[in-house]
Amino acid sequence: MDDGLIEFVDVLSDEPSEHVLSAWELVKGRHYQPILTTCSGLWRYRLGDVIAVKGFAPDDGMPVINYMHRREDNGSSLETCTESELTSAIISTAKQWIGQITGFTVVRDERKMPYAFGFLVEIEGEIGNDAIMVPQKMSELLMASSFGYRYAFWKGVIRKPTIRLVGKGIFEEFRRWKCDKAGISLAQVKVPVVLSDDTSKEWFLSKVIREL
Known part of the structure; x- marks a missing residue:
């Protein structure tokens, strides 16, 4: 040039x-x-x-x-990872460490800083004996598979993911709640991979029964 x-x-x-x-x-x-x-x-x-x-x-x-x-110099965006990377991470780790997942979504967990990807998960059956290992295992997987996560983690602007379990049937209940609220059919409601709506986020967080 x-x-x-x-x-x-x-x-x-x-x-x-x-x-x-x-x-x-x-x-x-x-x-x-x-x-x-x-x-x-x-x-x-x-x-x-x-x-x-x-x-x-x-x-x-x-x-x-x-x-x-x-590039996001402040590292504050959920765009640190793609939805595909987040989906692969929870499915891969859950299969070995948690149990069969029937639903999940991700929120920005700012209960302490730096922030974390906060996974809200519903499982079928009993939880795995070593489920407490999931946050560490998921962080290792994202470090290996996601440049955005690895960069943000090394810069100290994100911490290991958090995993909170909700009760059985909660994701179906959420869809029905959204249907009633919006006046639409059940078929039109899908739970997003990344949940940014504050009202929906608060609804899900009120259903948490355990944190890993």
Whole structure:
């Protein structure tokens, strides 16, 4: 480009943020924040994006990148993880450590800071003997599978997930409650993966019977 060049900062590096890298210094599999540097070198502008290096082009050796997400410097958003990552995490850990899940949703747990992903879970049958291990196991899984979670955790802006159990039939009861409140049919009500509505959140929290 005529008015500058793109350089990069490794978002997980312990190096100071002023330590910028050229394209040929990038490493496959790592994540970077692009920085626009003017030709004079006097000004640098953080573009605010996070990219992952998938590999390098065979013809010119330039990095092949994949856009990941917009960087949130305060780490305060539930967008730290995707709904798919949260779903995979609870299903995978529950199968081994909790029991058969019949319903779950996630709220922002700010009972103490930093915040946590607060899972509200309904299970079928008896709870597993080692269910107390679930918060740690889920955190380990998210560390391995989610760049957003790993970055936020290392920055100290998020803590291990919390898991609270609700009574049997609560998710069905919630759907009926929403039906009555909105005057719609049961088929139209789905419990979201991430629950942001304060009224619904308070309703679910009032149904908690145990925390792991």
